[in-house]
Amino acid sequence: MSRPVPPAAAVVAIGANLGDTARAIDDAVRALAALPLTDRVRASDAVETVAVRLDGPDPEAPRYRNAVAVLQTRLAPSVLLAELHRIEAEHGRVRRERWGDRTLDLDLIAYGRVRSAGPALLLPHPRAHERRFVLEPWQQVDPDAELPGAGAIASLLAGLDG
Template structure:
């Protein structure tokens, strides 16, 4: 799945002062045709207005985590990370990611429940936000190997704002035997 998606769609006019920002989006699914869903979501992200480029990692499989902890009985997740070059504001990008989730049948009835598609905005440039609807960087990203490993695979110099180099975070996570494994 690792590749750059070119866009052939016409682009709306952009403000001359708009500077592209690198955003990190975690993708996950544990229901239905997980691989096809992730592929479709990446295509839909690439078609968003003011998105210039999308690079996506190869998918990784991870155990589902419920409110009670890791579950071997719940369907496993397929996860990937996309690097999105965009001029969209972070709140607008997040809203569009939620719309893509909804179009794929995502419901939010059970916290950490099974999902047809989960799209999390992990980071947006070096923006740090504690707004209720826009927590950046994602508060649990540094605890998730299935976010850090695919991210590092497509960006060897990746940094999680306020937390440090992704390579260091991943090494620390892997060195602890009780590393929490949570879904994106």
């Protein structure tokens, strides 16, 4: 008999810059709340930001709307990631180019204290510590949050200001 998986706090960054971005974010939060073995979904307010490409900010691209959801789940990290990809696909996400425009983007930022460097799952997200559009909404939902291996969100944001 297998033991139940203990619940873990997971952090999901939500973004969109194509179509009805406000609706996409609202729909994504509802879809997260409907996941099995998942509860206590808390989402930040959405913030609008400039699109970021591989070569830096792109003020000519459609602006992004970003939010963060913090949830409790007993889904394994790989299963949660697969569910995030399913939700993206249901909202018309097509993976054509890295860092391209998106109808919906769901990134698994952190899953408890889990660290993973596998090819399919990097935890915590390797660039979260440098992304204001992740850190600010996350801090709104959980002011005392810490990014595993990087430190307190408040300190990481202060470092971006410096």
